[in-house]
Amino acid sequence: xxxxxxxxxxxxxxxxxxxxxxxxxxxxxxxxxxxxxxxxxxxxxxxxxxxxxxxxxxxxxxxxxxxxxxxxxxxxxxxxxxxxxxxxxxxxxxxxxxxxxxxxxxxxxxxxx
Amino acid sequence: xxxxxxxxxxxxxxxxxxxxxxxxxxxxxxxxxxxxxxxxxxxxxxxxxxxxxxxxxxxxxxxxxxxxxxxxxxxxxxxxxxxxxxxxxxxxxxxxxxxxxxxxxxxxxxxxxx
Numbered sequence: 569x570x571x572x573x574x575x576x577x578x579x580x581x582x583x584x585x586x587x588x589x590x591x592x593x594x595x596x597x598x599x600x601x602x603x604x605x606x607x608x609x610x611x612x613x614x615x616x617x618x619x620x621x622x623x624x625x626x627x628x629x630x631x632x633x634x635x636x637x638x639x640x641x642x643x644x645x646x647x648x649x650x651x652x653x654x655x656x657x658x659x660x661x662x663x664x665x666x667x668x669x670x671x672x673x674x675x676x677x678x679x680x681x
Numbered sequence: 682x683x684x685x686x687x688x689x690x691x692x693x694x695x696x697x698x699x700x701x702x703x704x705x706x707x708x709x710x711x712x713x714x715x716x717x718x719x720x721x722x723x724x725x726x727x728x729x730x731x732x733x734x735x736x737x738x739x740x741x742x743x744x745x746x747x748x749x750x751x752x753x754x755x756x757x758x759x760x761x762x763x764x765x766x767x768x769x770x771x772x773x774x775x776x777x778x779x780x781x782x783x784x785x786x787x788x789x790x791x792x793x794x795x
Contacts, residue, residue, distance in 0.1 A: 660725075
């Protein structure tokens with residue numbers, strides 16, 4: 569069974585630009601969650617999508633958005649990048665039940681300069 | 682509000698010694714509990730999870746954890762660590778009946794020395 573695939577692995581962007589990150593979940597999984605990991609704030613929940621609908625959202629500004637396609641692949645977009653957006657962005661795949669394990673991808677390392 | 686506290690930010694230990702990484706949680710509803718490990722420049726790998734039933738949970742790589750409801754704790758243990766266990770360990774909770782949302786502790790860096 570293929571794992572969770574996140575692309576790209578590394579990104580360097582300039583302040584003010586926007587960026588799109590991609591996540592392909594495990595085949596058959598309908599839930600995709602996104603997390604931001606920084607040294608200062610740790611791991612923070614961004615949002616979760618299930619069957620193309622956002623079910624849950626964390627406390628992030630509206631510059632952070634996402635979507636999910638009919639094949640369960642998900643994209644996360646950050647507009648008007650700030651230096652503080654530099655982080656490791658992790659995607660987690662699940663069948664959709666809170667009791668399931670969450671399988672994480674290797675992440676996308678975003679650096680904003 | 683739900684929260685997770687990992688009581689030690691760093692734990693140094695010698696190879697082949699036992700180790701315990703401590704985790705406490707706060708929640709007004711039933712929770713599911715998880716331990717994840719993160720190696721440098723990697724994502725998170727699930728070590729073990731507690732959903733219900735037996736309070737002693739065994740996971741991969743020889744790790745186990747014990748759920749203690751009265752103390753709201755879920756401590757991770759390994760009887761004999763290896764150099765390869767050096768990594769960051771995260772305790773996390775999600776809510777039974779809730780949607781997929783993990784709340785993580787701040788992490789414990791386990792450093793195994795020869």
